[in-house]
Structures are given as structure tokens and as C-alpha cells.
Amino acid sequence: MADQITITLPDGSCRVMANGSTAADLAADIGPGLARAALVAEVNGIERDLATTLDDGDEVAIVTADSPRGLYTLRHSTAHVLAQAVLDLYPGATFAIGPPIEDGFYYDFALPEGQTFSDEDLERIEAKMREIVAADQAFERHDTTAGEALELFSAHPYKCEIIRSKADPGEVSTEGAVSYYSNGDSFVDLCRGPHVPSTGRLGAFKLMRVAGAYWRGDERQPMLQRIYGTAWASDKDLRAHLHRLEEAARRDHRRLAHELDLVSWPEELGSGLAVWHPRGAAVRQVMEDYSRKRHADGDYQFVYTPHIAKSGLWETSGHLDYYADSMYPPMELDGATYYPKPMNCPFHVLIYKSRQRSYRELPLRLFELGAVYRYELSGAVHGLLRSRGFTQDDAHIFCTKDQTVDEISSLLDFVLSVLRAFGFGEFEANLSTKPEEKYVGADDDWDAATDALRVALDRSGIAYELDEGGGAFYGPKIDIHVRDAIGRRWQLSTLQVDFQLPQRFDLEYVGADGQRHRPVMVHRALFGSVERFFGVLIEHYAGAFPTWLAPVQVEVLPVAETHDDYAVAVAGRLRGEGYRVEIRPAEESLGARIRKAKVEKVPYVLVVGDDDIANGTVGVNARGSEVERGVPVDRFLERLAADVDEHERV
RNA sequence: GCCUCCGUAGCUCAGCUGGUAGAGCGACGCUCUCGUAAAGCGUAGGUCAUCGGUUCAAGUCCGAUCGGAGGCUCCA
Known part of the structure; x- marks a missing residue:
């Protein structure tokens, strides 16, 4: 065996090391600064602990907290320390999973006899974590078999379940073998790794809150106690993050809505229902007037439709099959059953159907600021951002298949132009394509419509992600997200092709050939919901509306x-x-x-x-x-x- | 819907281990009549979310309901 190995670095350069050298040795060899900053190593594209022994010919990159991967590991390791502290402080506690997440990490626990954590507990736990960090305990990897691991974690049923199912590749290595990490005297946690070398590398963290979470995210499973924390590469980053949270709280539209006398949510109305005060209404009026003006310029025709309709309409539209859980309950009147509308589309379809349509009328664009009611789960209601009654700036475009590409392209321009006028400049989109199994419409039509959406996105130049199979059963869609003044992402506009409603309602037009054809239908909303859009505007501007929108100028x-x-x-x-x-x-x-x-x-x-x-x-x-x-x-x-x-x- | 936490004057909040409520701001009144981020004095205002229970006694303990927060789930 050679007594030297050659390692390739990311820049292509090579380094000769003594046989048996570890990734940590390599970092030290490159420089003391890197040795201090090194958290893990990427060896031949796979993340490893720094203690990993390198082989001749390995390609190795040293990962620090400057990279997303390094931060991820830092947060993961911090989650372990959290678990260690909790198990130490709460005899009889058991633990489930504890992954890194955006900005931090969480860990799920079950305390004996259904005990729960309080805010004081968080302080205690955090203090314990700081002790563990101060002790600078090494994280050591152990590879073993599932059988041994079951033995080792016999006191922890959730861990055993993970080992048995091996369903979660994030927690157990896929090769059949199982790995776990130990640090300190007695703490072990099932884990794929890698981890930072020792707990001393951690420190810029803070426990944020405790919440309930179902085991495996399944509401039939036991509710665990989840502790959320945030962790950063440095105290400076941590402070900056906490500052961002304060900034977000300062911008909270519910707080500003009250301070600026814009809207309120009287308890008497019911959860998720707002009333608009004169100042809020003034802004809304400007928003709606502007929207109407732009739609008028865009060859939309304005319509109005009622708030309720008989059950037959919702049977035809399919809402009662697919959407009943989110609909307000029915009212019995004169032997008929009426439902408050959760969407405007069937009404617009009826307007289309009110007489025979010619291809000369297409594209036909029907626009309405339509109030809808949706029974959102009580836990989901959130100020103006998620309410139970709201107004969609809703339009349905009926066009021929041939017109779809141009229509969607100009529609996307229209959407972006309106959003820009409201002060948003950064856009991202999702293109959601045909679901794997349940969908309506011919594959050819799906392909054509999806292409139309893709072409429109490419022409617009905005960045988009493909959500393969993420479309609704009735058609592909584009969702538009904006970044607000402090970088948060909000989904606002949506643009959806629908093959289903034209079919269900048997829509037709007479073509130039004298034959009857089925139109394509496009649903689209720019604000999405006037209420939600207003809420986002409040947070975007921190209540300081630009002059054209300001309730008092x-x-x-x-x-x-x-x-x-x-x-x-x-x-x-x-x-x-x-x-x-x-x-x-x-x-x-x-x-x-x-x-x-x-x-x-x-x-x-x-x-x-x-x-x-x-x-x-x-x-x-x-x-x-x-x-x-x-x-x-x-x-x-x-x-x-x-x-x-x-x-x-x- | 589920879990945890929360609900005291219009608002923000104080009120230790149970002994029948306080402050600041705001409102109102009077004084001040003022050139760029809070003038002074005074007054009123609370069945402590609601309902029920435990107790000699409940804002404080227990339960339910309503509302809110953070999660989970959901958001075709």
C-alpha cells in the first residue's frame, strides 16, 4: 500500500497527503483558517464527516458554514444537541425526528404522560444546550446493523419505527446498514449524518417556540411536541435573522390594519371575516378602480353574478365532488338546495352558455370582482391572507385552441404589468403540469396547453420552476409569486387552463367551418383575492402606501x-x-x-x-x-x- | 379539524403562591392659540372573552364554548 494519496480539490488542483489522512487533515493542510471553518467534507460528491479517512484519487471539497450545505449541517447538528439536552433534562422523554429546515431546525419529542413544554422549558433547554456546546463534545459516527440499532434505541419507539420502516431516507442510510452518532457520555441519535466535528462548532442558535406536530405528519398519528430553533454561522447572522423577524412583526398586516384603522375582524362576524373601515375601503377602491381600468383596456367585459346557486350547478361543475369540504353548508329553500359560491367560474360559464357563441366572439373575456366564501379550517385562517370570505379579481377567458398560446402570452404580460404598477418588481413562477393519475382532457390538449404556458413564461423572461405533476386535475397552471420589500415570497396571481368545465357544461362555439367546437377556458386572477393582495401590500409597504394608494394623501x-x-x-x-x-x-x-x-x-x-x-x-x-x-x-x-x-x- | 399557548378599560400591558382591579396612551372636559414627531390639569371608562363548576372566597383553579397566535393537516 502506498504511503501517500493524491486528492483533487474543487479548483482541479491536487494535493498529496499521507496515507490515512482525513478530510480534517486536508483542511488543515490547506490552511489554518479553513481548518477552523471546516464543518464537513464533500468526498466524490457525497457529504462526509471531517473525520472520514480519504482514499487515493478522491475528489474532496471542504464545506464551511458559508455554503448552504454547511449551514444545513450546522442546523442538523444543533438539532442533535437540542435532543441531547431534552433527553438529559426530561427523564422518560423520547424523540422522533429532528431535521434542519429553512433558517433553522426542529426536533419532535414525546414527553411521558402527555406532558408539554412551556416557554420556561425552552429557556432551560437552551441553557443546557449551551453547556453541551461549551463542553465541545465530538460527534462520532458509528455504523451498525438494523438489529443492533433496534437494541440500542429500544427505549425509543419512534426511532425503532424509523429503523424498521427505513421509509425516511433522510434519517437512515439506504444501504441497509444503519448509522448513528454519539457525543458526550451517553447521547446517541440515529442519523445518516454527516455532522460537524464537535458541539463546540455550534453556538449561534436560539430556540424559538414549541408547537404540536403529528408523528409522520399524519393526523391519525399521535401529536408530538415540536421545538423549533434557528441556527446560523455566526452571532451576527443570528442577530440579523432575529432582526428580520422583528421587521416582519412590525409589518404584520393585522397589526397595521388596526393601527392605521384599515380593517377589523369583529368577533361577532365569525372567524376569517373582515369589515373594511373607511380608510381601508379608500385603498381598496383605488385598487379596484385601477384593476377595472386595466381590464377595460384589456378588452375584458364586466359581469356580475349572485352569491349563491342551487346544488345542481355545483354538481355539474364538479365542485360538490371535489370541493365540498371547503364550501359553506347548504341552505334549503323552496325545496331547492342553495350553496354560497366558493368560486365564480360556473356563473361565468352560464353567461357564456346563455346563447350560441361564434368564433368571431372569441376570445371572450368575462371579468368580475366576485365575492366568494370558503370554509377554511379554523387553524388556517390568518387575517386578510387567509379568510373565509373574500373577493377574487376573477376572469374567465373562452378561446379557441389555436388562440391559447397568444392569449396566455399576452395574459402573462398583462399580469406582470399590473403587479409592477403595485410596486412589485421581482417575480418567480411555478409551472404545474399534468398529474400522474387523475386528470381530465386529452393528452394532446394537455401538451399543447402546457407548451403554451411554457412559451409564455419563456417570452416573459421571468424565472420559473417546473412542478411536474403538480397541476390541478382539470388543467396545467402558472402561479406567480412576488418578492416583497423584505424578500418574502408571496403567491398572488394564478393562470389556469381548464379542460374540464367546457366539457362538463358542454360549451361550444360555431367555427368558421360552420361546425360546433369546444372552447378552451382559462381561469385567471391577478390579485388572487383583493383581501389577500391588500394584506400583502400592507406588509410590502409596512403601511406606508405610495401616494396613489394612500388612504389619506x-x-x-x-x-x-x-x-x-x-x-x-x-x-x-x-x-x-x-x-x-x-x-x-x-x-x-x-x-x-x-x-x-x-x-x-x-x-x-x-x-x-x-x-x-x-x-x-x-x-x-x-x-x-x-x-x-x-x-x-x-x-x-x-x-x-x-x-x-x-x-x-x- | 388536531396540538400547544393566549383572551384584564378603545389600545398596549401590570396584577406573587385564590382574599372581590391598576398604569400609560387614547376618549371626553377645561386651560393653552401654538411654524414642523407627544402642552397642562381634570373626568369618565372594566359583570377581568362567554357560560358552567370547585371554594367561605376566583381575574387567579377546573371544564366547555367563542375569538386569537404558532405549528400540524389542508389549500382540486
Whole structure:
């Protein structure tokens, strides 16, 4: 056996090492900085512990916390320490799984006699974890057989279940052999690995919360106690993450909706049902007006439909077969059964069907701001983002097969253009294709429609992911996601081809050939839900709406009562131009009034006093800029107009 | 729907191991009439989410219901 081995590094260079060297030795050989930062190694494309002995000819990359893989391992190892702490502190506790997740990790436990964790427990556990980290215990890998592992984990039924089923490749190596890791005196955890070399490499973590979670995510299985934590490469990263969470909490639309007097959720109404206050309604009106204008420009025709319909409609549409669980319960009236609508599509279909259609009418685009009701599970309801009653900016396009590609392409442009006007600039899409098993429609049609969606996405230039088999049973779809001001991803728009409803309702048009043909139907919503979109806007702008959307665009503050008449005149002039203006009279100090206007995030605060009356000017205190005195009203109006028009120029 | 946690004045919150409620902001009233992020004084306001139970006594303990939060599941 040669006493030297040659290792290839990611940059293609080679390094000669003594036989028996480990990945850790390699890192040390490359440099002390890397040795300190090294967490795991990728050996021939497979992640290994740093203690892994290298073979001649191996291609090795040293992984640090700078890479997503390194962070992943760091979080995984931190999860182990969490389990170690819990098992140490709670005799009789058993543990299930503990994977890394985005931003952190979790671990599922079962405490004896159904005990639960409290916030105080989290502090205790976290303190114990810090002891384990301080002790710098080495993580050691052990390879064994399933039989031995069952013996070793005999006190932990969930671990045994994992070993027996081997169903979860994330936890047990697939070769039939089983690996586990030990650290400290007695802690062992079933694990595929790899892990960081020792607990001393961890530290920038924090336990966040405790929650219930079903074993294997199955609601028939026991509910376990899940502890969530976050872990980072450095304290600085951890602090930045916690800061992001605070920022997100600060932007929470439920909190801002209350502070800015936009909407509320009276308990008397029921869960998931909101009322819109004048200020929220003002923003909504601007949103809806803009939407209508754009749809009118886009050759949509506006329709209105009722909120309930007889059961027969929902039988024909298939909703009662596929969607009944999410529908509000039926009402019996005059011997008929009525359901509140969860979707608008069947109504639009009936409008299409109201008379014979010619190919000359297609594409026919029917648009409605349609209120729908869906019985969302109580645990799923979340402010405006997930409510039980909401309004879709819903349209259904009926077109010929040949028109589908162009229609979808221009539709996608339309969607993106509207979203840009609302201040979103970063888009990502999902293209969901035909499900494996249950679907309606011919394969050829599916292929054609999916191609149409793909071509449209390619033309638009936005990044998209393919969700193979993720489409609805009735057709392929594109979902559009946006990134908000702090980088969070929200699904807003959806664009779905439907082969099913035209068939179920036996839709037809008469073609140029005089024959009857079946149209293709496209469902699409831009906001998705007006409520949800508004909620996302609130969080995106942190309540500081751009001027065109702001519920109050200008607030006029007379310095003293003697300036009231002038304030009224200025406000009247602005209102005459169509702006939303309020006057805050001099009943309290100017400073206090300015503060209130600022807290309400009003874009323009105008202060008017003696000088202004004399010169026909206003003092302009604009959100986010310096105070300007003596601005002529005309000049302010120009500025305001330019500001309001800004969103149209994106 | 399931699990855990939570629900005290309009809002934010205090109220130790059970002994019949407090603050700040806001509201209202009076004073101040003021040039760019909180003027001063005073007053009112709570069957402690609701219902039931334990107890001599419940905001505090127990149960149910309603509402909320975070998860799980769901979101064709």
C-alpha cells in the first residue's frame, strides 16, 4: 500500500497527503483558517464527516458554514444537541425526528404522560444546550446493523419505527446498514449524518417556540411536541435573522390594519371575516378602480353574478365532488338546495352558455370582482391572507385552441404589468403540469396547453420552476409569486387552463367551418383575492402606501385657528383635483398633529400659517424628505400629480 | 379539524403562591392659540372573552364554548 494519496480539490488542483489522512487533515493542510471553518467534507460528491479517512484519487471539497450545505449541517447538528439536552433534562422523554429546515431546525419529542413544554422549558433547554456546546463534545459516527440499532434505541419507539420502516431516507442510510452518532457520555441519535466535528462548532442558535406536530405528519398519528430553533454561522447572522423577524412583526398586516384603522375582524362576524373601515375601503377602491381600468383596456367585459346557486350547478361543475369540504353548508329553500359560491367560474360559464357563441366572439373575456366564501379550517385562517370570505379579481377567458398560446402570452404580460404598477418588481413562477393519475382532457390538449404556458413564461423572461405533476386535475397552471420589500415570497396571481368545465357544461362555439367546437377556458386572477393582495401590500409597504394608494394623501394643518379658512381653501382646491385630503384643526399643538400624521404614514403633511396666507403657499413636509417652506400651491399640485402618476410609468 | 399557548378599560400591558382591579396612551372636559414627531390639569371608562363548576372566597383553579397566535393537516 502506498504511503501517500493524491486528492483533487474543487479548483482541479491536487494535493498529496499521507496515507490515512482525513478530510480534517486536508483542511488543515490547506490552511489554518479553513481548518477552523471546516464543518464537513464533500468526498466524490457525497457529504462526509471531517473525520472520514480519504482514499487515493478522491475528489474532496471542504464545506464551511458559508455554503448552504454547511449551514444545513450546522442546523442538523444543533438539532442533535437540542435532543441531547431534552433527553438529559426530561427523564422518560423520547424523540422522533429532528431535521434542519429553512433558517433553522426542529426536533419532535414525546414527553411521558402527555406532558408539554412551556416557554420556561425552552429557556432551560437552551441553557443546557449551551453547556453541551461549551463542553465541545465530538460527534462520532458509528455504523451498525438494523438489529443492533433496534437494541440500542429500544427505549425509543419512534426511532425503532424509523429503523424498521427505513421509509425516511433522510434519517437512515439506504444501504441497509444503519448509522448513528454519539457525543458526550451517553447521547446517541440515529442519523445518516454527516455532522460537524464537535458541539463546540455550534453556538449561534436560539430556540424559538414549541408547537404540536403529528408523528409522520399524519393526523391519525399521535401529536408530538415540536421545538423549533434557528441556527446560523455566526452571532451576527443570528442577530440579523432575529432582526428580520422583528421587521416582519412590525409589518404584520393585522397589526397595521388596526393601527392605521384599515380593517377589523369583529368577533361577532365569525372567524376569517373582515369589515373594511373607511380608510381601508379608500385603498381598496383605488385598487379596484385601477384593476377595472386595466381590464377595460384589456378588452375584458364586466359581469356580475349572485352569491349563491342551487346544488345542481355545483354538481355539474364538479365542485360538490371535489370541493365540498371547503364550501359553506347548504341552505334549503323552496325545496331547492342553495350553496354560497366558493368560486365564480360556473356563473361565468352560464353567461357564456346563455346563447350560441361564434368564433368571431372569441376570445371572450368575462371579468368580475366576485365575492366568494370558503370554509377554511379554523387553524388556517390568518387575517386578510387567509379568510373565509373574500373577493377574487376573477376572469374567465373562452378561446379557441389555436388562440391559447397568444392569449396566455399576452395574459402573462398583462399580469406582470399590473403587479409592477403595485410596486412589485421581482417575480418567480411555478409551472404545474399534468398529474400522474387523475386528470381530465386529452393528452394532446394537455401538451399543447402546457407548451403554451411554457412559451409564455419563456417570452416573459421571468424565472420559473417546473412542478411536474403538480397541476390541478382539470388543467396545467402558472402561479406567480412576488418578492416583497423584505424578500418574502408571496403567491398572488394564478393562470389556469381548464379542460374540464367546457366539457362538463358542454360549451361550444360555431367555427368558421360552420361546425360546433369546444372552447378552451382559462381561469385567471391577478390579485388572487383583493383581501389577500391588500394584506400583502400592507406588509410590502409596512403601511406606508405610495401616494396613489394612500388612504389619506395629504393632511393640511393650520398653525392656529386663524389659519383655518386658508387650510379649508387649500384642502378644497386639492380635493377638487381629486385627491384624498384631510384637515387636522389646531386643537392640539402643531408638533402633536405632525406626529400623528407621521404615525399614520400620510405622504404629505402641509402646514399653513401667516406667511402662507400672505403668499399663497404651503409648508410641505413630505414623508421621507426635508421640510420645505413657502411652496406655491400650484407647484405642490404639480409635484403631487407627478407622484401619483409614478406607478403608471413602471 | 388536531396540538400547544393566549383572551384584564378603545389600545398596549401590570396584577406573587385564590382574599372581590391598576398604569400609560387614547376618549371626553377645561386651560393653552401654538411654524414642523407627544402642552397642562381634570373626568369618565372594566359583570377581568362567554357560560358552567370547585371554594367561605376566583381575574387567579377546573371544564366547555367563542375569538386569537404558532405549528400540524389542508389549500382540486
